[in-house]
Amino acid sequence: MNELLEQFAAAYAAREETLPGFAEGRSGLHYPAAFLFIGDRASEAALALTELNARKYDNAEGIAYFQVADADLAQDGLDRHRQAVRFRWDAFRGRSPQENRLRRETHRAFLDPDADHLYELNRALRRSSRMLSESGRLFTSFDRLHLSVVVHADDVMNVLTPEISLLAGAVFGQSFKSVQTDLYVLVSDQEQSDSFGYSSSVGVSFLRELDLMQRPEYSFSAPLQVTENRLTIDVSHAPSPLFDLVYILSDKNERGIASPGGLRGGYEIICHAHLLKNRRREVGSAEEQPLEGLKSGAGEYNNSSFKSGLSDESGRRGLASGGFSRVTRPDRSIALAVLYHFARGLNMRMREIPETPAAEQLSRMELDRPHMRERAERLAPDEGRLEDMNGIMSSSVSYSSIRRMTLYEAEETLFGKAAESFFRGNFEAEVQRGMAEADIGRGLRRYAARAAEEDARYGLYRIAAWSDPSESANAAPAALLERMREAMLELDGTKAELDRLYGGIVEDQPFKKALLRDSQNVRNFVRYFFEQVYGLKLRILRLETEIELYRRYEDALTALHAQYKSMIRRVEHLEERLLRAAEYSAKSADDYIGQNLMPYYGRVVETLMRDAEDRRGRDYYFEERRLGDLAALIAERPEDAYGSGIPGSEAGGLRSAAASSVVSANGSAGSTRLASDESYRSSPPGTGRLSYPGGVLSGINEAGLPPASAGERRLLERLAELCSRELLGADPLVQTYEEELLRRANVAVEYENRETMTKEDLFRILYRKLEERAAINLRLFDYTQEHRHEEKYFFGDANGEFMRYALNEEETSRIYRVGYVHERRSDGVEKLNLMGGFHIEDLMYYRNGRVYYDAYIKAGYEFHAIDEKTLPEI
Structure with missing residues (x-):
């Protein structure tokens, strides 16, 4: 799960680096x-x-x-x-x-x-x-x-x-x-x-x-x-x-503060120090033209000059060290924040289920009384089978002998237990057999699956809500119990009617009577008896069957609710994982670069989603070619029991999905490519981690969450693909680091009622942050030693507003050499501070x-x- 998130974030960052104006002007080695x-x-x-x-x-x-x-x-x-x-x-x-x-x-x-x-x-x-x-x-x-x-x-x-x-x-x-x-x-x-x-x-x-x-x-x-x-x-x-030069690089800076990234800053210094010394210069490029406010030649690194600055009067060459910092758009953090808010936005929309009366819920799930009666009637033999009871052998008694008897006594005299036994064997047994063979919940499950597929927006949450058995829920189970009580009352009334009928006198019954034809009267009575008495018994049997069906459908609804609630929990767990990953990554971006990242992109994502829905329909994101059938994605599949449920190629599929296609705000698709897979070289396959700072795996705590299911991984892959295609290429997400940071800095103005931060305020803060974080990566016994030689270099767009601001700030009161490396990029600025002139005995590492x-x-x-x-x- 976390590897998929890392790959998604890295793919977005790599895609940004290939966009015109962001980092297409990478430096070259001479x-x-x-x-x-x-x-x-x-x-x-x-x-x-x-x-x-x-x-x-x-x-x-x-x-x-x-x-x-x-x-x-x-x-x-x-x-x-x-x-x-x-x-x-x-x-x-x-x-x-x-x-x-x-x-x-x-x-x-x-x-x-x-x-x-x-x-x-x-x-x-x-x-x-x-x-x-x-x-x-x-x-x-x-x-x-x-x-x-x-x-x-x-x-x-x-x-x-x-x-x-x-x-x-x-x-x-x-x-x-x-x-x-x-x-x-x-x-x-x-x-x-x-x-x-x-x-x-x-x-x-x-x-x-x-x-x-x-x-x-x-x-x-x-x-x-x-x-x-x-x-x-x-x-x-x-x-x-x-x-030629010796750099000593530590995981503690000159103030003794440990770097959270360990020696990662040292590797950055090696990369950038090598670039200073071995940079390809383009004739007529921006770095050939000193910027306003800088002395002529101040913008270039000179290796001979730097070496001479490291030597003391005795000719002993000193050692060097460096410090590195950057201000960039936190692309990986942005990608994770956008993915979380996109998932959250979809979940919020799915939870907004329209109110539906419980009676209508029953009707749409075919659990109302007409449908239940129909099922009960299908399970029990029809009235025509009562005719077969006329063939039951009866005692040879005269009509005159039974005419003053009750119907109950007459049945005992005529048939003994034979009629009752026949009814049990041919009617009740058939119902029991049908009930035993019936898969009561199959039709309900089919309805739920069909409803979830046809209504991707509400289907999953609607079925879970409609099947909620809790008393407080205005849902189908409560209405089903009400219908069952109605059937039970009807059953009690029918049983009372049967008792009254059994207690009636034979000759008082409204069947056809013939004078002086005793045997004909017996036959007419028998036919009437089976039609009325056992007709009522058949009705009672059907009501009892209907009531049993209610009980079984109540259990089926409970099971259905557990199934769909479980799927919803997986969706919610995924949302929580995304939240934790996004929040951790935002914090890792540092306290300033990551500020307001979550609320700002929450607004951006919601605005983009509403704009798309206004233009293309409220169910735009739930169409088949977008999110589609959520229940089918998140549900357990048979193949999930035999592995992760995600083939080995899916990680690559997510990567390509995140990097291959982006849809801009006007809906047009533009293809991009992953820049030679550089983002994935940081760790070998199978190690399960990437080395970039703030990576999801390096600090996200999933305590309290169950292991991610195969369904969650399938849903994450679909969400990542959708997010890349629908959101990450939109205009509000394609900004220079200066614009992006300024907008984020002012995101809270509306509800905190504070003054808006100006661009100059932002630049002043960024300049100070760059300098503070570019502290030399080495502890010296006295870091203000006599022969301390310093040089400071910026890497970024020399024509950018912040670069000009920073260079001019350095120029006003500097006592060290200042330079810059022009790179056609608008995703950030980097700063490399070089310091040298110290010796082995100056190192705290050596002294200790x-x-x-x-x-x-x-x-x-x-x-x-x-x-x-x-x-x-x-």
């Missing part, structure tokens, strides 16, 4: 790019960056991804990415090394001349290099490769960072004139409360080595290249810093972990592959 991930811990970053790059760059399909990981790493989406190569390595060939030498032994195993993994690693890197070569047409220049290395500080395999980075650079460098390498180090500060000691010591070990790698005198040489004949060739690095590192070293742990004395003291 030079080819490769991302190198070292260690198992970097797997999450690898998956996230394939998704982020695909959404950010128009030539992302040419980017190569390579990961070196442990042989036991489970398969995921990276293994299926067509531009990715994952090299799995069993460092110790099944044996388990001691933890106190694990890092050092990992390095030794990597350089083991007797092992074959270096040969296989060379082959894998050459395969990745071939992928890059085949994508040359996608890039403006093929002279340089931008290589981004991503490691976790506390991953043991980061001990191989120099070897793997230089080997990759050497292999890739055979296809390019130069390879420029940056390093991104991911630090998990939040985990220190649960995992400290050893992991902190590993992190400190790597940072000490990193400080050495970035020294101007650092050099390296090792036999890392291996030919097809197993010949080794040295890979060397002349004295200089190993990496050094205590554990020293303790472990003292206890005999060996973390480094090189002599610890050769490392610079920090």
Whole structure:
């Protein structure tokens, strides 16, 4: 259920990105790019960056991804990415090394001349290099490769960072004139409360080595290249810093506040920092023309200038970090809010059942007295069968002997128990047999199914309401009981009439009498007796049958009510699930971007629905080609017992339904396409989650709700398809982020009677939010350190009102470099803050972990592959 909701929301977001004016102007990379991930811990970053790059760059399909990981790493989406190569390595060939030498032994195993993994690693890197070569047409220049290395500080395999980075650079460098390498180090500060000691010591070990790698005198040489004949060739690095830039990115910002998305912000920084450095510039484009209020050249990123800003007087190059934030239309949250309000609107319409008198309900369900009498008459033999009773053998008695008897005495004298026995065997038994064989509720169920199908708007709720057995309901069961009481009163009267008839005297009865013809009078009496007495008994039998039918139909109505009430509960459960998903997603959009989202889109959806009904009829949404027979959708089906009830293709069907066709406000259909399925690359098939923040699966609480039924999933799929086709392409839902946020900000004006927010008020708030949330993703001991160098960049439409406002605000009092990247989009603005100039000793992560590192070293742990004395003291 939640996967369907995630796919629906992601499909809408992907569709919005393809609309003209929203994000068709994705940035492009100038030079080819490769991302190198070292260690198992970097797997999450690898998956996230394939998704982020695909959404950010128009030539992302040419980017190569390579990961070196442990042989036991489970398969995921990276293994299926067509531009990715994952090299799995069993460092110790099944044996388990001691933890106190694990890092050092990992390095030794990597350089083991007797092992074959270096040969296989060379082959894998050459395969990745071939992928890059085949994508040359996608890039403006093929002279340089931008290589981004991503490691976790506390991953043991980061001990191989120099070897793997230089080997990759050497292999890739055979296809390019130069390879420029940056390093991104991911630090998990939040985990220190649960995992400290050893992991902190590993992190400190790597940072000490990193400080050495970035020294101007650092050099390296090792036999890392291996030919097809197993010949080794040295890979060397002349004295200089190993990496062009080193970014340290944490899951806590410089104020010590933990990020709810973990390292997700760090992945965004990697994606956008790479774009700054490797951006394709279009001649004559907006970014070539400095905007009003900015100094000439202030809008461009200059890598040399940024690096020089990181160096101190001694020439020691500092490290860098960054902060990232965005203001965008919360498309996924909007999609879920619209879907919920659409489902709620349909449910409200279905609940507005027209008032129908209970007597009319009975009549329409064929449960009124005429229909019940007809059923009773069909079950009992007709009056003609009473003629057969005249053939019953009687005693040879004279008329004179019985003429002063009561009819009861006369029957006993003439037939004994034979007449009564005949009636029981030929009349009562036939009724009992018919009642036993009859499926009493079948006709009722058929009527209900037909009514629900023919009246898609009210059918389901109407049948549930009409069959409600509660005393307070003005429904068929209460009226049925009233009819049963009427039949019971009639039965009592008929029985009293029979008693009176039985008590009458034979000669007083109005049958034809003949003088001096005794036997003829007996025969005439017998014929009269059966016609009158057993005629009344047949009438009593039919009334008793009618009363029994009332009882059974009462039970059938109760069962029908339970069936249809159960279906309504499923509809209500689905509505509640949609509400929870929408509310959670709106909250995840953040406290400002998600404000008023539910009430605003409640009004928008209701307006759109009423407009469509005014133009095309009140039952527009309930026509067969739209919602159709709700009961048939939500009802249990035989196949549901053997599985989910939703074939594996249905998730894809929902995705295509949500993205394939959109109907605009004027009713015209326009086709769209899902942008290369980027929205679904964030998790491999079967994992059951997407990685984007605020995803439904990441926080929706369904406590108290039963598991979703197959019927609910069928209904959700139909609702999602309808919502995509009928609502999501309408004009009120196709707005720039500025218009959308401003309208939402003012949605409560009418009933709160407050002043309307102006566009300038909104821009001021958005500008402040962007800056607050772009805090540097790293905790430093003193984040105002002496050599702090800052640069700030905006990504968005340079001609947009908010971009101009933000850039001018930055320009008025800035003490740092400000720039922008022009992208033809109107779905939002992103901000990347860069900060650098600090060193390893400035990191709180290093300062806190050094205590554990020293303790472990003292206890005999060996973390480094090189002599610890050769490392610079920090």
